[in-house]
Amino acid sequence: MAKIDFGGVVEEVVTSEEFTLEKAREVLKDEVIAVLGYGVQGPGQALNMRDNGVQVIVGQREGGASWDKAVADGFVPGETLFPLEEAARKATVIQYLLSDAGQVAMWPRIRECLSEGDALYFSHGFGVVYKDQTGIVPPENVDVILAAPKGSGTTVRTNFLDGSGINSSFAVFQDYTGRAKERTLALGIAIGSGYLFGTTFENEVYSDLTGERGVLMGCLAGVMEAQYNLLRKHGHTPSEAFNETVEELTQSLIRLVAQNGMDWMFANCSTTAQRGALDWAPKFRDAVVPVFDDLYESVRNGGETRRTLECNSAPDYREKLNAELKEIGDSEMWKAGAAVRALRPENRGK
Ligand SMILES: NC(=O)c1ccc[n+]([C@@H]2O[C@H](COP(=O)([O-])OP(=O)(O)OC[C@H]3O[C@@H](n4cnc5c(N)ncnc54)[C@H](O)[C@@H]3O)[C@@H](O)[C@H]2O)c1
Ligand SMILES: CC(C)(O)[C@@H](O)C(=O)O
Ligand SMILES: [Mg+2]
Numbered sequence: 001m002a003k004i005d006f007g008g009v010v011e012e013v014v015t016s017e018e019f020t021l022e023k024a025r026e027v028l029k030d031e032v033i034a035v036l037g038y039g040v041q042g043p044g045q046a047l048n049m050r051d052n053g054v055q056v057i058v059g060q061r062e063g064g065a066s067w068d069k070a071v072a073d074g075f076v077p078g079e080t081l082f083p084l085e086e087a088a089r090k091a092t093v094i095q096y097l098l099s100d101a102g103q104v105a106m107w108p109r110i111r112e113c114l115s116e117g118d119a120l121y122f123s124h125g126f127g128v129v130y131k132d133q134t135g136i137v138p139p140e141n142v143d144v145i146l147a148a149p150k151g152s153g154t155t156v157r158t159n160f161l162d163g164s165g166i167n168s169s170f171a172v173f174q175d176y177t178g179r180a181k182e183r184t185l186a187l188g189i190a191i192g193s194g195y196l197f198g199t200t201f202e203n204e205v206y207s208d209l210t211g212e213r214g215v216l217m218g219c220l221a222g223v224m225e226a227q228y229n230l231l232r233k234h235g236h237t238p239s240e241a242f243n244e245t246v247e248e249l250t251q252s253l254i255r256l257v258a259q260n261g262m263d264w265m266f267a268n269c270s271t272t273a274q275r276g277a278l279d280w281a282p283k284f285r286d287a288v289v290p291v292f293d294d295l296y297e298s299v300r301n302g303g304e305t306r307r308t309l310e311c312n313s314a315p316d317y318r319e320k321l322n323a324e325l326k327e328i329g330d331s332e333m334w335k336a337g338a339a340v341r342a343l344r345p346e347n348r349g350k
């Protein structure tokens with residue numbers, strides 16, 4: 001493991017330079033890896049592993065859109081694509097990539113498909129950590145491991161194709177075979193991780209639930225809407241409000257932050273923007289501290305899990321979700337966004 005100084009704290013991480021793809025292939029050469037679930041993460045991980053030369057089969061409920069997508073991606077029914085339980089039985093590594101609520105629903109049946117020495121792999125600590133709510137308690141005679149890409153399954157695939165990667169965390173919850181760690185690292189490399197950093201199942205799920213509810217999506221959506229509404233309230237046009245809130249962020253500034261960091265961004269805008277942004281950053285930081293404290297507590301005490309499972313297991317889940325998303329899509333702000341996106345030179349006339 002390479003020792004890297006992260007801002008003064010030294011951590012051990014794994015890169016594909018030290019744990020090479022060749023080594024990953026060697027570790028996995030006798031394994032059959034079943035990716036259960038072909039939704040968002042399933043395709044990214046399955047296709048990257050297949051392209052990296054490891055033996056992958058897919059397990060998916062028959063007949064739906066995800067099954068058809070797996071077929072379109074070259075998985076062959078009866079050869080490399082099977083119903084869930086059949087795939088799980090054929091495999092030595094079971095990548096449990098159903099939706100988290102789906103994992104709970106299917107667990108009593110998937111559990112029966114595990115054999116001694118198999119590896120049960122997750123990309124989230126959710127099922128195992130909140131076992132009192134999920135009922136997911138793996139048998140003692142399997143490895144229980146995790147590689148969790150810190151990005152969407154969509155970019156797990158597109159970054160792989162463009163030669164970059166998505167960083168992943170890894171953890172071993174249970175080492176039955178004595179090979180759990182090397183299996184985890186090999187899988188982490190095979191799915192195309194940029195680098196792998198160690199965590200625990202608990203820390204993975206606490207940080208992941210916080211991040212997606214916080215800065216990555218929930219907080220971001222909330223503050224963007226607040227600024228858009230503020231500008232509209234003061235008479236700015238939708239085009240101006242959207243450009244000043246979202247389009248400039250996604251098309252310009254956040255790309256520069258990705259390349260160079262926030263200090264560089266502060267140093268490379270106008271001195272006017274620089275002074276104001278440096279002054280206002282701590283005010284925004286302090287304003288959201290209580291909300292973040294509430295969020296972390298709700299993650300830690302299982303409240304977020306309860307709500308997720310209740311909503312996502314409801315029979316009318318899809319209709320309710322679609323109505324919620326339609327309301328956002330139909331709002332002035334995001335309709336303005338669609339108009340702005342259509343005006344990007346590369347999108348004109350499409
Ligand atoms: N979406 C992401 O980009 C992402 C990123 C990192 C980690 N994860 C984790 O990876 C795992 C998979 O997430 P996802 O977003 O790809 O899932 P998803 O919501 O796309 O669902 C995956 C598949 O689960 C199947 N499914 C759902 N409920 C089912 C049920 N009751 N019975 C049978 N099949 C069912 C669906 O057919 C679907 O193809 C989760 O643990 C998630 O937290 C996801
Ligand atoms: C892609 C995310 C938000 O990082 C993931 O955690 C998810 O649950 O979809
Ligand atoms: Mg998540």
Ligand SMILES: [Mg+2]
Pocket residue numbers: 149150151208211212
């Ligand atoms: Mg995440």
